[in-house]
Amino acid sequence: MIRKSRVVSWSFFAIMVILSLSSPVAAASGCVSCHTNPELLKALYKPPVIPVGAGEG
Amino acid sequence: MYRGYLIDKALIGTDVHLKAGCVSCHRGDHRAATREEAHKGLVSRPSDNIETCAPCHKQISANYAKSLHYTTIGQRNGVIKRMSPEEVKQFDAKAFEQSCRSCHASCGGCHVKAPPVGGIGIGLIKGHKFVKRDEGKTCAFCHGGRVYTEYTGEYGGRADVHYQKGKMCVDCHSKEEMHGDGNLYLSKNDVKTRPACKNCHELGKESKLTARLSHRNHRGKVSCYGCHSAGEYRNCSDCHVETHSQAKPGFALGLSRDGKTLTTLRLIPTIRDTFKAVGIKMEQYDALPNYWDTPAHNIRKRTARTRSCDACHVEGKGFLQKEKLIKDGSKANEKLIVKPKPLSR
DSSP states (O other): OHHHHHHHHHHHHHHHHHHHHSSSOOOSSHHHHHHTOHHHHHHHOOOOOOOOOOOOO | OGGGGOOOGGGTTTSGGGTTOTHHHHOSOTTOSSHHHHTTTOOSOGGGSGGGTTTTSHHHHHHHTTSHHHHOHHHHHHHGGGSOHHHHHHHIIIIIIIIIGGGOOOHHHHHTEEOOBTTBOOEESTTTOOOSOOGGGTHHHHTTTTHHHHHHTTTSSOOOHHHHTTOOHHHHSOHHHHHOOSOOOSSGGGOTTOOOGGGTOOTTOOSSHHHHHHHHHTTTTBOHHHHHBOSOEEEEEOBOTTTOOEEEEEOOEEEOTTSSOEEEEEEOSBOTTTTGGGTOOOTTGGGSOSEEEOOOSOBOSSOHHHHOTHHHHTSOTTBOOGGGSOTTOOGGGGGGOOOOOOOOO
C-alpha cells in the first residue's frame, strides 16, 4: 500500500518538474498542488540578489 | 529558500485560516493552468491590508492599525524635529513612505512569514502555520541589525543574562505592546505597555550590601543600563536614504533625554546629509543630538561598573567626551557630557 502510493507520488513529482522546466506549468489543481510540492518549488526558486548595507533596529 | 514558499499539507483542512482557500487572502486564480496566470493579481503580503484579518480578529486589528509597528510614525518623529515646516512636507512626500514605512510590520511578519531583510527572506514559518510567536524568525529579522544580535551575543559581545535564563523578546514585550493599545503614539517613549526592569525586579531586598547601596545611592541618577549593560552594544552610523546604515559595536555613557539620568547612549544613524539625495538639508539639524538613550539588551549582573565605583567616579570609563564626539555632529551633543563627582572617603 505505502509503496504503491510512493511510486505514484514520485512519478507525479517528476512530471511536475519536467513540465515546469519546459513549458508553462500545466497543473490543473491550483495553488495547493504546486505549493505543497517541494521538488517543483525547488526547481522554480530563484535566489535573490544580496544588497549591501545593514539596517537600523 | 524554496521552503519559504512550501506549505505543510497537513495544515490544509485542519487550520481554520486555510479553510476558505488560498485566493480568499492571496487573490490570483486557482483554476489557471500556468504559474503566470495563477499569479495574475496575486497579493503576496495579504495581511499588509489589515482587513484580511479583521473579520475574525476585530480588536487586535483595530488596535494594530494605530500601533507604531504599523504606522512607523516613531521613525518620522525621530527626524522631523530637525526639519523646517517646509522640509517636513518634502520629507512626507519623498522619504517617509519610501524609506521609513517600507520597514513596517504586517500581521504576517510576526505570525506567518519571516520578513525579508534587504530583499532576503527565509519565507514561511512552519509551512504556513499561523504561529503565536517565533522570535528567532520574526523579531530577529527586523531587529537583527542591533537588538537581536546584541541580546544573543551573536555579533561577538556578551549575551544578555535573560537570554541565558531562557527568556525571549515576547517574555518582556507583551502582545499589548506589539499590537498597540488603540492609542496613536508618536514615539516608543510614550507607549504605556512598554516593559520596565522594575516590573520584575523589586529593589531594596538584595542580599548583598554593595547591591543594596548601589541601588539606593543611584535611584534617579543612573539607569539600570548604566551599570548593568555588559559593555559594547550595537551602534548604527552613516545612514543615507539610498544605502541605509552600517552597524558597529560601541559604548558610551552620558545624559539621558530627561537631562538628569546617566545612561547608555547609542550613536543614531541620522547624519547631516542623510536626506541629501532627496533635497532635504535639515535646517534644524542641531535641535537633537546624535546620541540617544538606548536600553542596551546586553544585561549582566556583574560588569566593569558593578565591580568598581571608581570606573565612574574616578576614571570616567566609557563616558562620552568632547574629543570623542563624531565629526561634524550636532551641537546638542556636548550637552550630554557628564562627569560624576569623586567620592569623598
